[in-house]
Amino acid sequence: MPKKVLTVDDSASIRQMVTFTLKSAGYEVVEAVDGNGGLARAQADSFDLILTDQNMPGMDGLNLIRALRKLPAYGTTPILMLTTESSDQMKSLGRAAGATGWLVKPFDPQKLLDVVKRLVG
Amino acid sequence: MVFFYWQRRVMACGLCLISVLVLLSGPLWGAVAWSLALPLVASMLFVLHFVYLAKEPKVIDREEADAGNSQTAPVAPDCLDFIQEQISQSKLEVSRVQTLIQDAVLTLVNSFSGLSQEAAAQLQLAESLAKGEVGIDSHAMSFSTFVNEIANAMGSFVEKTVENSRLAMLLVEQMESIGQEMQGVILLLDEIHSITNQTNMLALNASIEAARAGEAGRGFAVVAEEVRHLSGRTSSFSDEIRNLINRVNGSVEHAEGLINQLASQDMMFTLQAKQRLDDTSSRIRVMDDMMAESISRLRHGVGLLSDHVGDAVRSLQFQDMVSQLIAHVGKRLYGIEEMMELTSNKQQQQGQWEVRASARLAELQISLSNNPVAQGQMQSGSIDLF
DSSP states (O other), rough: OEEEEEEEEOOOOHHHHHHHHHHHHTTTTEESSSSSHHHHHHSSOSSSSSEEEOOOSSHHHHHHHHHHHHHGGGGGSSEEESSOOOOOOHHHHHHTTHHHHHHHSSOHOOOHHHHHHHOOO | OOHHHHHHHHHHHHHHHHHHHHHHOOOOOOHHHHHHHHHHHHHHHHHHHHHHHHHHOOOOOOOOOOHOOOOOOOOOOOHHHHHHHHHHHHHHHHHHHHHHHHHHHHHHHHHHHHHHHHHHHHHHHHHHHEEEOSSSSSTTTOOOHHHHHHHHHHHHHHHHHHHHHHHHHHHHHHHHHHHHHHHHHHHHHHHHHHHHHHHHHHOOOOOOOHHGGGGGHHHHHHHHHHHHHHHHHHHHHHHHHHHHHHHHHHHHHHHHHHHHHHHHHHHHHHHHHHHHHHHHHHHHHHHHHHHHHHHHHHHHHHHHHHHHHHHHHHHHHHHHHHHHHHHHHHHHHHHHHHHHHSHHHHHHTTTTTTHHHHHHHHHHHHHOOOOSHHHHHHHOEEEEEE
């Protein structure tokens, strides 16, 4: 049974790259185009790991993490922020919101895979 | 009037600054963005900058302005319309640039993904071929396994053939022994022939002596004739037996030759076949080694390809970063447009317009101060696990 990953990003190319990278390693990947869509998909299904961008129309990544952490099903699920934001202030906000990790774009596919494998196997 | 003067001055400087920032951020944007987005945005901003400067009022001194001696000339309404129109067009064209880059990058990512997947599939196929896993059912075996089984079967066959040859040689020896025994029988027949001749001679002498005895020897003459007759029949039988033995001897010698020939032919054929099979096995082993070497190189090549695709995937993320930067530049344009609107004559005719403009200006300064993309290069971003 492959592990399921939800990737939330308003950039189609980033979603495509994340999906390609993780699918090549055997993960099942579901895409959402913004925070609200990501929250809806997370509530409708069950995921082993969630990757989200920060700057998105509607609900941003930090608010998505806060909303997900309020759901019992995602209390301990690894949630990674994948964003161009790299300031320490934003990382602190992410940590406080409940993010498991902070990955700054551009991501290296192999490093992303290593992190995902480390978190969900 | 003083406000209009500073408004235009700030606008012109702002546009100039943005265009310089856009140009300086070129190395981050990559070749596609450089060729598509930068000239467009930069040239647009420079055009706006010069438009502002061209319409700038003559030299104004704040004190003179405060004293009511301003010599400024109002900006013509059609110029403001032109500027607003250009900003609107810029927003549309920036949006088109983003769409173009995104489409191109999506296609490239698809292409690289397909390339990588195809290479991995080819490697898997080559490895399956080498292992002999490509078969229509579970009984499929590798070519090397097949040859090994044939070699084993041929080895057993050669052992059996050698054993048969050994038995054939024993048979040949037995044939030679039979031939020698036949020669002994022929010698005995010669002895019988000699005895028969002597018996015949004795019977002839007895007949002569019986004839000399006259009537008294008549009976003895009959006996002597009968003995001579028996001697002749014995000689005849002896000759027939000799002929038969000679024919049997010839047949044995012929059989011996055939068995000898058969034994030597079988061995030669089998040994030649085994030699050919050994040669084939050697060639197959060489081919196996070459195939293993080729697959190793293919695996290495696919690994390199995967690394290159990884680099391409990382580099193609410039689209997302550039898109965010362009969007940020767009926000700056919106801010400029909004401030122009807020400071227009129409707005100034309404009450409290300065308060509204100042409040909005403060909001814009805060929202535009945070650039979402801090990276200046395309190297892999940091990873922090909390």
